[in-house]
Amino acid sequence: MSAADVTATPTRRPFTGRRVRFGDVLLQLVAGAAALGATVLVGLIVWKLVDGSRLALSKYGLGFVTHVAWNPVAGHEVYGAGSFLFGTIVTSFFALLIATPVAIGIALFLTELAPRTIRAPVTALVETLAAVPSVLVGLWGILVLGPVLRTDVEPWLHSALGWIPLFGPPSSSGASVFTAIVVLAIMILPIVSSISRELFLGVPPELKEGALALGTTRWEMVRGVVLPYSRGGVAAALILGLGRAMGEAIAVTQVIGGGVFIHWNLFSTGDTLGSKIASSYQGASTQLQAASLIYLGLVLLVLSLAANVAAQVIVRRVARKHGVTRGGHA
Amino acid sequence: MSAHGLSGPRVRLDRLPRRRRVNATMEALAWLAAAIGVGILGVMVWSIASKGWSALNLDLLTKPPIPFSLTNAPQGLSNAFAGTLVIVALATAMALPVGILVAVYLNEFAPPSIRSSVGLVIDVLAGVPAIVVGIFVFVLLVVGSGQSAIKGAFALAILMLPFVARTTMEVLALVPNSLREASLGLGVAHWRTTLSIVLPRAAGGIVTGTVLAVARVAGETAPLLFTSSIAGTQTSWNPTHALQTIPVAIFELSESPDPKDHARAWAAGFILLLFILLASLTARWLSARRTRI
């Protein structure tokens, strides 16, 4: 038990002057193996997807990503991700566009305006939204939201804004890109809102009070202090929301209707990377089709990884910046 | 109270009425946003609750489904409830130990550089879409050998792992170093310190993290589509077979033309949502209890 008992082992010993027991080595090995496994998992996912899509990769190369085609008929087989990539980008972008102002508005409301009594219930309510599984949102989308959009909202939008190509002729069934956009916006709303809320709560009160003491209105204080301070974090929240929207497959496939084309009309049917995979999951008729479906998954993985890594990098950079400059403000 | 336009937000006393109007508009918009958020949620949860409640009956839990039934014989989703229990339990059994070990390694053994880079990888893993995890497990395990509940549980475990690891790491970091040092100073081995002193101290947070992870994956459909969707209608607890699960059942019923199928989907969805809400509330209550003590 004396400090001089130092056995020479090559393992890391964060606390020096202590005997290293076999149990220590074992625990470190086992735990290290788990950590290694978790790290390797992401790489393994990428590699397995590349491996599974090899047939399509070698046949189509990178051109697959932008090629608009998906014809499984024997003798005319050709596959491409173009229309699905377009669908993913359009649905996620518009969902983010709709969700962002509402989410930030909610976050500001909860941090600045809400009377103390309703703050907790409303916060809990918005977080409940995050707990609703996507298949349930999709069920609601098919049976409740879709018909309402079809009969009321889309015709109104078409008549009011029909000169914009986005709002062309309304869909005849409830299934359309527009329904998918609304569903996705509902799903990413809680993520963006709760992250923004935490960011706004983290703004040092002395900064806010300082601005108010100078005579700013509350909105000016928000615009001049809260939003700039949390700018980076909110950007990360938006990117996380975007990543979530891009990766959502189940709710989208339930309401989007399917189709291999690029239309600007939001009320037409369409397909995204995730929803195409989900609708064809059961069986591809040929090896090439199976490989192409996995290729779609690979494209989706690359997109979500890019969004996720970007968000994480921003979060870490913001954390570092605020850690250094806390208490001082230019 | 007067403004002297120093550094910071520009304030001009002469523009006060206009600024007040802008402020009022913005506040109204914020109220509107909150109303929209609460409204949408309210409408959606109300739909699920009212439709689910009216369709709720004991048959749902005790009777198996009768595919393509032309009569009105009572049917339910007993196979899906059993399958969900089995798969979620197995997934937790897989994810919990691995997640704890990862957190132990990162917090107790790893140098800071490894901690931050592996931590980044874990956060990135959390962002992999569920459907991609489904394809991954499909290509890795299902092709050539078939579906099973175990493979479905493995896919869900991959989704749970980052949650469990992250929350365990945070809770382990909260355990004061003085505790570790006291134990080591008494001559207790490092491994025993970790297992008998540090981990039990963090147990509450670990349970919270696990419950939250369970709530997250209980409703996941996409990974199970690839790994455990070709299942029988009779209730089975055998994990080597593919078992029907509630989310997959809801997914299949949602596209049916039969309003009776829709009713079962609403009812099962209602139960699923209740379970998830209960789990989240429990986790929150547990963590609040911990901080109070």
Add this chain to the structure above:
Amino acid sequence: MPRFGTSIRIASAVAAAAALAVVVAGTAGATSHTRSNATITGAGSTFVAPLVSQWISPVGGAYGIELQYSAIGSGGGVAAITARTVDFGASDAPLTPDQFSACKGCEQIPWALGATAIMYNLPGVKNLLHMDGPTLAKIFMGQIAKWNDPAIAKLNKGVSLPSTAITIAHRSDNSGTTYNLTDYLSSVSPAWSSQLGRGVAVNWPAGVGAKGSSGVAGVVSSTPGAIGYADVAYSVQSHLKYFALENRSGKFTTPGSRGILSAASSDQKPAADNSLSIVNPPKKYDNAYPISTFTYVIVPLQSSKAADLKHFLFWAVTKGQTSQYTAKLRFVPLPKSVLVVAEKAIAKIHS
């Protein structure tokens, strides 16, 4: 105090386990009491799913076999049996030579006979509407957009058709029913044949995709003005109307037993791979419904469950064809010549 906290933790774990046990006991009570030893799993065609689900309990009663069937589409069925994740697959589209070689020692056996109905949802129009092949092809190609289009009106003189927009409901998954329909459309429309062809999935230029025959029925039921296609049993179950289609002899026929039987008599001799083609039969079969089809079960010639499989399949092609199972679903018993071939093929299965 750690010990006190530990006992709380233990107590909650025990309580959770007890609750779990209660739920387990409750659902376990739902399991079938006649637990048989053999389970035969199959997957595939949604076309034949209504009939197969009628077979589940009589097969269990007769042989103690627990039959599990998942209707995931013909494409899925072929993929599943090729990967041997199930004991049998079911497909309405006959296997291509490539699929046969990928399946490594499988055979296909015709085991049911039915028809694809073109169902529609047009509230307010009570008459049985007529349709012909070329017009149907144009509709599915998106070239006819409204119900009161002259082409449709011409076939339905005297019926007042509304100006509702036509919504096409097609399959988003790989489907033998799609194969059946596109086979028919290719034979009646040169434009369809050259632009879209026949297959378990095609490049649909218009319409909403749905999963499974029930998905298509679902879209049609919920969308006024929709037209979709599925095995006729689905229209029966969803109370949807279907068209009377004009066959080659000029008669307008419906997907009932007379139309299907007449179509089936146009091809009595299965080919070497046991497939038959009865789509759009020649003029002399004047009562034929032109989108009829046989549907096949795909089995490996060598299977560890050979005995049970053979029991099940023999039952399916004989007792399973009797009117108590087939009549209300509008399936028709296999013709004698096909039955003989089927039984010979079943006998080849060995362990």
